[in-house]
Structure formats: C-alpha cells, structure tokens
Amino acid sequence: MKKLITELIKQVPFNHETLNHFLNQYQTSQEQLNQDLSDYDLSLEAIGDVFDLTPKFIPWSEARLASLFTNIQCQVWPETTSVLDTIKEAPSDGVKLHVAEFQSCGQGTKNRSWQSGYGQGINFAWQFHVNATMQQMMGLSQFSILMLHQLFNDCAVKPQLKWPNDLYYQGKKLAGVLINVDDVGHGHVKVTIGIGMNVHPPTKQIEAIGLSSFITGPIDRHEWLVNYIEIFNKNLPLFLSHQLSPWLSQWQNHDMLYSKMCEIQDQNTVLLKKVMGINAQGLICLEDTAGEMKTSFTAQIQNVLEER
Helix, strand or coil: CHHHHHHHCCCCCCCHHHHHHHHHHCCCCHHHHHHHHHCCCCCHHHHHHHHCCCCCCCCCCHHHHHHHCCCCEEEEECCECCHHHHHHHCCCCCCEEEEECCECCEECHHHCEECCCCCCEEEEEEEEEEECCCHHHCCHHHHHHHHHHHCCCCCCCCCEEECCCEEEECCEEEEEEEEEEEEEECCEEEEEEEEEEECCCCCCCCCECCHHHCCCCCCCHHHHHHHHHHHHHHHHHHHHHHCCHHHHHHHHHCECCCCCEEEEEECCEEEEEEEEEECCCCCEEEECCCCCEEEECCCEEEEECCCC
C-alpha cells in the first residue's frame, strides 16, 4: 500500500482525469482506495487539496538529503513504526538522520503516540555525539524546542511554547520533541532527538494543527529540516556553556502557560500552582497560593484554570 500511495502523490495536478488513470493502472476502485488511505489518516479529498495545481507536498528525497547533509548518514522511510526505533537499530555510530513519510507508532512524551497522515508531517530522528557531561545536557529538551521555535522568527505569527517540549498554535499542538541522552563515558554523550511537526493537520485529531494553517504557499520539508539543524548546531556551544539562560526571556515571552493557574500533578499529588516559566536547567517554575516558588522536572499539567 505504501508504494501505491507514493505513486498516487506523484499525480500533479490532482484531478478526475489523473485519478481515473491511476485507478485503471493499479486496478483498484475509488471506494477501496479511500478505505486504504484512511489507515494512513488520508483521503482523496485531502490529497486533492494538497495537490491542486500548486502542490504543497514535496516527497522526502534521500539523494537530496545526502547532498544537503554531506557528513550525515541519511535514510528515508516511506513507512516505519518510529524513526526513533529505526535510528537506534541502525548499525553505524556516526551522525545519522532518519526521516519518515508515515509512522505507525510515532513516539511522544510520556509514552503518548505522535500521529500524522502519510506525507503530512516533518517526522525525523537525528543522532550524534557531543563532548559534554550529562549535567550539561539538562534542559536539552527545552533547548531543542526553542530552536524549532526560532524558525518562526520571520513569520507574522508565532507558535507558543508549552512545557516540557511542545509547540502550540491557537491552542492546538503543532510540534513536539523527544530526547534521549546516553552517557558513553570519557566526557562524551550520545544524543538522539526525535521531532514531529505537522505540515497539514491530522484529520482525526481535532486538537492538532499544521504549518499550512498559517503559512501560505508550498512547504519544502527539506528546507525546514536544514534550517533546524543549522540553527541547532549554531547555538549548541552556547547551550553547553550557559544552558538555557540566553533563551529564558524567549520562553517567557511565548510561554502559553506563563502566569496561569493550573492543576499540576506531581508525584501522584494534584496541586493548584501558578506556572512561572522555566529555569536554566529546563525545570518548570511553580508558585503555590502562598507565593512560595518551587521547580519540578516531573510535573504534569492537568488543567489550566485561569487566563493570564
């Protein structure tokens, strides 16, 4: 089926003539095709919107990625369980980058799943080594989402940050980060960063949103990926020496929870706290009703009770 979808998305412009040609070529019906597409959170109507005359979708190209990242081993997966799984199973210890058109079991924070339709998101895992200690890596998750947020500096509208590692726009989730850091000894760590960002909003998730909701024109996922890795690498030395201190004001200015009263679950206890940003180590800062400030690494936001 994934091969069929790959061929289908090449039909540009997408119209009744090209659809009928496709159905005859692959000896399938429109009803069966729609049923198969639904397993990938797609529909013929959605594809028609994407591929109408000015296509917004450019398929991942392994050759193009290899030319853009000459020192990185790149691999494109039309379909996989999770790029975080494939990159961990890859044999080489060099710098690796895996992207996928579709993940059947994309990984999110706290064992949640990350879902997006076939070809509808920027889903990648990036693995590399750093000369650093585990202590220096505190706040890496927040740094990673802050660097993604900086890609919107030139946009008229900007997403909001949500602790611990998400981007939201108009109250809907746009992107998320998942980090894994392994201490390999001798002052070295192995970092694996998994990022999922919606280009087009998943049709089955009303609480999600995509770049196409507020960015007009074609969206080249290769360019977004290049820009992200460039800005990450440019700022990584500053993060290693100062952790999150240089970006605390950026977080506070775009924190969707800042100065809001929330129900916070921490260590099996639900408490009423006001969110007051993060500290340089990426811990959330919480103020109780008596004005006492504490930080937490394990807190979970349950409900927002008060607007700022």
